[in-house]
Amino acid sequence: MAERLAHPFDPIVFPDTEILILGSFPSIDSFEKAFYYAHPRNQFWQLLSEVTGYPVNNRDQKIWLLKASKLGLWDMVAGCRRSNSLDSSLENIEVNDIPALLRQYPSIRKILFTGRKAQELFERHFGDLTIERDYLPSPSPAYAAKSFEEKLREYAEKLEMKRR
Numbered sequence: 001m002a003e004r005l006a007h008p009f010d011p012i013v014f015p016d017t018e019i020l021i022l023g024s025f026p027s028i029d030s031f032e033k034a035f036y037y038a039h040p041r042n043q044f045w046q047l048l049s050e051v052t053g054y055p056v057n058n059r060d061q062k063i064w065l066l067k068a069s070k071l072g073l074w075d076m077v078a079g080c081r082r083s084n085s086l087d088s089s090l091e092n093i094e095v096n097d098i099p100a101l102l103r104q105y106p107s108i109r110k111i112l113f114t115g116r117k118a119q120e121l122f123e124r125h126f127g128d129l130t131i132e133r134d135y136l137p138s139p140s141p142a143y144a145a146k147s148f149e150e151k152l153r154e155y156a157e158k159l160e161m162k163r164r
Helices: 028-033 043-052 059-068 099-104 115-125 147-159
Strands: 004-006 019-023 073-074 075-079 091-095 110-113 134-136
Touching: 019 099, 019 115, 043 147, 059 073, 059 147, 091 115, 099 115, 110 115, 115 134
Parallel strands: 019 073, 019 110, 110 134
Antiparallel strands: 004 075, 075 091
């Protein structure tokens, strides 16, 4: 069995964050590059850049985009075992304390999930929370059911932003 991994990053949340984006667990590339959505073919940052008009050429620009757009970023899984970067390989899952984060940041009014696994874990563990929530199409290169343009339209709508 694979070694137990702990989530390597803190949440990126600001006092005025309004929308929290939750993924499942960082990919192997994200572990190696020490930042969220670091796989070179993952479309997450490109989608956010297109929707907000902010550049995402480095870590500081990505954090600025989140802060300026009142977005927060974290993952559902605090620790697990896995054999690869696919959500289907996650085993022995321990979830992050999302209710505590919401208490700490009461300005968060909506949660968006970047994967069905994150959404399913939230519903199983915190489904009684009354916060608004929705699903964003996965930005993963493994999810090809929607085109980039289709994903972009949904991100703009669900992030409540006009495309720039």
